[in-house]
Structures are given as C-alpha cells and as structure tokens.
Amino acid sequence: MLLVHIKKYYETTTGETISTDQYNALHISPVHIHKNKVTHKKAILTLGNEIVQHIRANHNPYIEYHADFQSSERVATEH
Incomplete structure (x- = not known):
C-alpha cells in the first residue's frame, strides 16, 4: 500500500504519470488479501521497479563531488 501512496503522491506533486503496465x-x-505472499511480493517489486525507472528516466540528478574530507576520498551528494 505504501508504494501505491508514493506513486500517487509523486504524480500529484509533479504532474507526471508513472506508467505501471x-x-x-x-x-x-x-487489498487483495486472498492472494498469496509470493504474488504480493512480485507485485511490490514490480511496482517499485516501475516507479524507480520512471524517476531515473525523467530526472537527471545533479551530482557534485566533495573533497573536503581527505585527499584520497571523494563524497558524492545528490541535489
């Protein structure tokens, strides 16, 4: 149910529609409580994957590297 709410919230706030074919x-x-656990797990993973694919395809995150820590380390932050 949480992923369904995330999808609806995302679509409402961005005005974009996530294809969940x-x-x-x-x-x-x-709400299909009569279905088995394996079927629900497949549905959860499928819906989550479609949400992530949509966001990755439509939003190019700005990634910035920081070298403030040590000379050999770089930390990536996403804005």
Missing part, C-alpha cells in the same frame, strides 16, 4: 498486468492490489 507491468504492475497492472499482475491484476493484484494491496
């Missing part, structure tokens, strides 16, 4: 093809939702 693979998730929808499974014909399972969080």
